[in-house]
Amino acid sequence: MTDKNTFWSPLVHQLEPYVPGEQPVGDELIKLNTNESPYPPSPKALAAISAHAIDNLRLYPDPESTELREVIADYHRLSSEQVFIGNGSDEVLAHAFNAFFRQPKAILFPDLTYSFYPAYCQLYQIDYNLVALNDRFEIDVADYRQDNGGIIFPNPNAPTGIGLSRSAIISLLEANPRSVVIIDEAYIDYAQPSDAGVDLQSVASVLDLTQQYNNLLVVHTLSKSRAFAGLRVGYAVGHVDLIEALQRVKNSFNSYPIDRLAQQAAIASFGDEDYFQLSVDKVIASRTRLVSALEQLQFTCLPSAANFILIHHASIDAPALASFLRDRKIIVRYFSTPRIDQYIRITVGTDQQNQFFLEAIDQFLAA
Amino acid sequence: MTDKNTFWSPLVHQLEPYVPGEQPVGDELIKLNTNESPYPPSPKALAAISAHAIDNLRLYPDPESTELREVIADYHRLSSEQVFIGNGSDEVLAHAFNAFFRQPKAILFPDLTYSFYPAYCQLYQIDYNLVALNDRFEIDVADYRQDNGGIIFPNPNAPTGIGLSRSAIISLLEANPRSVVIIDEAYIDYAQPSDAGVDLQSVASVLDLTQQYNNLLVVHTLSKSRAFAGLRVGYAVGHVDLIEALQRVKNSFNSYPIDRLAQQAAIASFGDEDYFQLSVDKVIASRTRLVSALEQLQFTCLPSAANFILIHHASIDAPALASFLRDRKIIVRYFSTPRIDQYIRITVGTDQQNQFFLEAIDQFLAA
Numbered sequence: 001m002t003d004k005n006t007f008w009s010p011l012v013h014q015l016e017p018y019v020p021g022e023q024p025v026g027d028e029l030i031k032l033n034t035n036e037s038p039y040p041p042s043p044k045a046l047a048a049i050s051a052h053a054i055d056n057l058r059l060y061p062d063p064e065s066t067e068l069r070e071v072i073a074d075y076h077r078l079s080s081e082q083v084f085i086g087n088g089s090d091e092v093l094a095h096a097f098n099a100f101f102r103q104p105k106a107i108l109f110p111d112l113t114y115s116f117y118p119a120y121c122q123l124y125q126i127d128y129n130l131v132a133l134n135d136r137f138e139i140d141v142a143d144y145r146q147d148n149g150g151i152i153f154p155n156p157n158a159p160t161g162i163g164l165s166r167s168a169i170i171s172l173l174e175a176n177p178r179s180v181v182i183i184d185e186a187y188i189d190y191a192q193p194s195d196a197g198v199d200l201q202s203v204a205s206v207l208d209l210t211q212q213y214n215n216l217l218v219v220h221t222l223s224k225s226r227a228f229a230g231l232r233v234g235y236a237v238g239h240v241d242l243i244e245a246l247q248r249v250k251n252s253f254n255s256y257p258i259d260r261l262a263q264q265a266a267i268a269s270f271g272d273e274d275y276f277q278l279s280v281d282k283v284i285a286s287r288t289r290l291v292s293a294l295e296q297l298q299f300t301c302l303p304s305a306a307n308f309i310l311i312h313h314a315s316i317d318a319p320a321l322a323s324f325l326r327d328r329k330i331i332v333r334y335f336s337t338p339r340i341d342q343y344i345r346i347t348v349g350t351d352q353q354n355q356f357f358l359e360a361i362d363q364f365l366a367a
Numbered sequence: 368m369t370d371k372n373t374f375w376s377p378l379v380h381q382l383e384p385y386v387p388g389e390q391p392v393g394d395e396l397i398k399l400n401t402n403e404s405p406y407p408p409s410p411k412a413l414a415a416i417s418a419h420a421i422d423n424l425r426l427y428p429d430p431e432s433t434e435l436r437e438v439i440a441d442y443h444r445l446s447s448e449q450v451f452i453g454n455g456s457d458e459v460l461a462h463a464f465n466a467f468f469r470q471p472k473a474i475l476f477p478d479l480t481y482s483f484y485p486a487y488c489q490l491y492q493i494d495y496n497l498v499a500l501n502d503r504f505e506i507d508v509a510d511y512r513q514d515n516g517g518i519i520f521p522n523p524n525a526p527t528g529i530g531l532s533r534s535a536i537i538s539l540l541e542a543n544p545r546s547v548v549i550i551d552e553a554y555i556d557y558a559q560p561s562d563a564g565v566d567l568q569s570v571a572s573v574l575d576l577t578q579q580y581n582n583l584l585v586v587h588t589l590s591k592s593r594a595f596a597g598l599r600v601g602y603a604v605g606h607v608d609l610i611e612a613l614q615r616v617k618n619s620f621n622s623y624p625i626d627r628l629a630q631q632a633a634i635a636s637f638g639d640e641d642y643f644q645l646s647v648d649k650v651i652a653s654r655t656r657l658v659s660a661l662e663q664l665q666f667t668c669l670p671s672a673a674n675f676i677l678i679h680h681a682s683i684d685a686p687a688l689a690s691f692l693r694d695r696k697i698i699v700r701y702f703s704t705p706r707i708d709q710y711i712r713i714t715v716g717t718d719q720q721n722q723f724f725l726e727a728i729d730q731f732l733a734a
Contacts, residue, residue, distance in 0.1 A: 003581055003608045007547050009469035017618030023427050025434075031426070040422040049628070050417060055407040057632075058594035059398070060390050067392075087454055090621045102376035116622075123619040180374050214370055227425035230627035241370045251384030252490040254457045255483075260597035261416070261628050265424075 011125070018119040021333050030356055032347040033331040035158075035187070035308045037227035039282065039350075041265070042275040045228075048268035049261050061260045063251075068263050071270045072235055076207055082237055084246040087257040089186060089221035089234025092246075093152075094120055095253070096217060096236060099245040100180040101126045105149030110139055112340060114158050114184065133157075133339075137302055137310075139164050141172040151176060154184040156191060156203065156305040159335060159345045163191050163203030163305030170200075173213045180242070182217045187306035189225035189280050190287070203305045207237050214239040224307060225280050226269050233258065233266045283307050287348045293358050297365065308347045310340065318342045321364055328360050378492070385486040388700050397723055399714040400698040402525075402554070402675050404594035406649065406717075408632070409642040412595075415635035416628050428627045430618075435630050438637045439602055443574055449604055451613040454624040456553060456588035456601025459613075460519075461487055462620070463584060463603060466612040467547040468493045472516030477506055479707060481525050481551065500524075500706075504669055504677075506531050508539040518543060521551040523558060523570065523672040526702060526712045530558050530570030530672030537567075540580045547609070549584045554673035556592035556647050557654070570672045574604050581606040591674060592647050593636050600625065600633045650674050654715045660725050664732065675714045677707065685709045688731055695727050 004013070021034040040046070069080040086092035097120040101107050106127035109117050121128045131143045137160045144151055151172070156163040173181055183206055191203040198204045207218045217238040223229035236246060250257065269276070287309065291301045294311055302310045312318070322334040322344050333345040346357065371380070388401040407413070436447040443450075453459035464487040468474050473494035476484050488495045498510045504527045511518055518539070523530040540548055550573055558570040565571040574585045584605040590596035603613060617624065636643070654676065658668045661678055669677045679685070689701040689711050700712040713724065 003606070004612070006545055007467055007582060007609060008612045009466055011469055012466055012612045012615050015615045015619045017615055018622060019618075020427070020430050020622040023429055025429060034427055036427065037425050040425050046421050046424075049421065054413050054416065057413075057597040058404050058407050060387070060401055060403065060590070060596040061599075062390055062392055063387050088621060088623055090623070094620045099376055099379050100374055102378055119619045123616070178373055215374060223427070229427040229623075230424040232428075232623060232626045239370070242374060245371070245375045245379045248379050248382045248384055249490070251386075252382045252486045253461045254455060255385060255387040256455055256457070256596075256599060259599045259626065259629060262626060 015122050016119065018116040022331060024331070028329065030330045030349065030353050032349050032353065032357060033333045034229075035224055035306070035347045036229045037224060037279060037283070037307070038348070038353060039227060039279045041227040042269050042272040044272040044275070045265040045268040048264045052261060052264045057260060061256050061258060061263060063255045065258050065263055068258070068267050071267050075270050076237065078210075078237060081240045082210065082243055084236040084238075084243045084250070085258055086234045086236070086250070088223060088232040089184070089219050090116060091257060092219050092234045092236045093182075093184065094123070095246050095249045096182055096219070097121070097124050097126060099249045100182075100217070100242070101150045103149040105147060107150040107152065108144055108146070108148045109152050110157065112137065112157070112160060112337065114154055117152060133160070138162055139168075141168045141175070144172055145175050148176070148179055150180045150182070152182040152184065154186055155206075156187045158187065158306065159308070159333070159340065160302050160310050161187075161304030161306040161308055162302055165201050166198065166204055166206060167200035169206050170209070173209070173216060177215060180215050180217060181213075182219060184219045186219070186221045186224055187308075188220075190284060190307045191305035192284060210238050214241065217242050222266055222269065226276065227279065228262075228265065228269065231262045231265055233262050283348050286351050286354060289351065290348060290354045290358075293354075297358075297361060308345050310343050310345050312343045316364070318344050321361075324364050325357070325360055328363075330357055330360055382489050383486065385483040389698060391698070395696065397697045397716065397720050399716050399720065399724060400700045401596070402591055402673070402714045403596045404591060404646060404650070404674070405715070405720060406594060406646045408594040409636050409639035411639040411642070412632040412635040415631045419628060419631045424627060428623055428625060428630055430622045432625050432630055435625070435634050438634045442637050443604060445577075445604060448607045449577065449610055451603040451605075451610045451617070452625055453601045453603070453617070455590060455599040456551070456586050457483060458624060459586050459601045459603045460549075460551065461490070462613050462616045463549055463586070464488070464491050464493060466616045467549075467584070467609070468517045470516040472514060474517040474519065475511055475513070475515045476519050477524065479504065479524070479527060479704065481521055484519060500527070505529055506535075508535045508542070511539055512542050515543070515546055517547045517549070519549040519551065521553055522573075523554045525554065525673065526675070526700070526707065527669050527677050528554075528671030528673040528675055529669055532568050533565065533571055533573060534567035536573050537576070540576070540583060544582060547582050547584060548580075549586060551586045553586070553588045553591055554675075555587075557651060557674045558672035559651060577605050581608065584609050589633055589636065593643065594646065595632065595636065598629045598632055600629050650715050653718050653721060656718065657715060657721045657725075660721075664725075664728060675712050677710050677712050679710045683731070685711050688728075691731050692724070692727055695730075697724055697727055
């Protein structure tokens with residue numbers, strides 16, 4: 001059969017799609033594999049879904065998500081023209097690769113990072129060079145002082161969880177004024193700025209720097225700290241010219257990417273700051289306890305500014321541990337990637353979930 | 368300022384995005400401009416949204432929409448491997464242009480058709496040739512017997528509303544065995560097969576022909592006859608090799624395009640066939656009455672197999688009428704496109720909405 005050669009665009013044969021973490025259906029599992037919040041979304045957001053005049057589902061949503069953009073702009077003290085909304089931050093990132101990185105020069109991102117980036121590059125036929133993390137698995141911005149067509153990485157990085165300081169990102173921006181720099185802050189809410197507020201050495205959002213650097217695009221998601229993975233809302237913040245490019249691509253692809261219920265729920269979520277902070281603080285406190293317990297068991301934990309931890313144990317085979325946990329209905333994420341193929345990544349769950357996880361580790365070590 | 372030249376991918380400058388019909392927010396309008404159903408979605412679908420364990424919104428949805436694909440496959444008596452789901456049929460179409468039409472030859476579509484097609488072509492840098500509708504605004508499949516890299520049109524066509532017979536589509540498929548042929552059946556549920564069932568001369572879905580023709584992709588939406596414009600679900604049906612290409616593109620773009628509530632509501636909608644048929648039958652009956660009333664007012668109505676009618680009046684200026692109606696809070700769709708710039712397109716509303724519309728026309732004629 002030659003169907004695929006006859007009917008597929010040539011590009012399609014070359015695609016190596018992203019493979020997301022397992023999303024089991026209808027099983028009683030402790031799910032510590034895809035970095036979801038262990039706590040539900042704000043009750044106000046849930047109420048907004050129920051209260052939405054549900055008969056209105058027959059009508060198209062606002063294609064520009066106008067009210068949601070205004071709410072997000074107010075929250076971050078920007079104008080709504082500096083905000084772009086997508087169907088999850090994965091869609092935001094896809095449009096951003098298309099809008100900014102389809103240029104002749106190779107773009108740069110870390111060798112260990114979000115594994116969707118190479119898939120976007122294949123989809124849009126963008127060259128890229130991997131920049132190795134240093135021996136401590138950190139991003140060293142000095143390594144990004146090379147000719148490039150753009151730079152992207154998450155901060156904190158995934159799957160390492162390690163954050164980059166505000167001063168490092170400023171030096172990156174200063175060194176690359178002609179490249180679009182995308183900072184994917186999916187996990188930034190779990191970073192803990194110093195008690196003195198956002199100082200230069202702290203790991204903290206650089207979203208405000210979009211006011212000063214017209215080449216900076218900062219991407220956020222509601223899937224993690226706002227517990228809306230199931231509802232699909234992400235956004236980008238940047239100079240109006242960058243946002244205009246994203247809008248042009250979006251409106252050449254799908255006019256109505258964000259449904260009515262997602263728009264309403266997201267608006268309500270930004271109106272419940274107390275609940276949001278409480279959920280985030282609980283995860284940060286659980287992370288501290290979990291790291292401490294793991295270190296007592298002789299695990300090495302990379303310093304995490306996110307809601308997950310990349311861990312390693314000198315006398316444990318990582319895939320064997322992942323498999324052992326899976327048999328006990330605890331799912332963690334294992335990557336067979338070089339350099340981290342003896343690590344596993346665990347999402348910080350509730351204290352109870354983390355306790356089950358630690359007990360299973362004890363069993364593994366005892367066996 | 369050179370920001371746009373510095374930071375935008377060169378392609379972005381060339382995009383002429385699709386402009387959707389107006390989606391007014393919070394106004395008491397009679398909205399007959401974007402072909403939504405005048406009736407709400409099935410109560411069972413609304414119940415499914417409320418009943419969904421809403422705490423689960425913190426968890427990612429099933430990236431493959433497995434259960435929804437199975438429900439759609441059962442409904443159409445196919446296997447779920449023949450079904451692809453997207454975030455509205457606009458996203459399905461975007462991925463299909465990418466997956467099948469990025470080939471050296473120009474694709475073909477009608478000169479008067481869904482105006483998103485040229486926007487997709489620009490986004491994916493696909494050449495296209497427009498094939499003129501005949502003098503009666505019909506698609507003549509004989510005009511598609513020319514070398515091409517693919518064929519796409521809606522059936523019934525938009526904005527004309529005119530349907531193409533099953534036999535015509537079969538002859539198109541027979542004449543183009545090496546091209547992917549996409550039939551966009553957004554409005555097919557409003558076609559009325561003959562009383563004898565689906566005969567060759569009737570305007571009816573060709574979805575079943577995907578079992579025989581491995582180059583046929585049929586696209587459906589839940590935005591029209593299932594009243595889910597606000598929830599964003601569309602799908603494509605075709606040979607497993609075509610569906611595999613769409614999956615590869617989708618998984619290189621966004622793993623989780625369909626949120627949890629949309630998946631649940633769509634599943635419930637397909638489980639309420641009686642409600643679905645009743646809603647569709649009411650619209651068809653209203654269409655008949657509306658055409659009859661308009662013809663009494665000396666309007667020419669193109670024969671519609673859809674939930675909208677393209678109309679013309681020899682002594683009325685179309686944009687003036689659209690503007691007059693807008694002032695009376697009735698929104699219709701006007702296209703300044705050559706050949707139809709003296710037509711307006713009206714969505715079939717409830718009988719009451721149609722009556723308001725007809726009364727406004729009376730006022731316009733009296734003025």
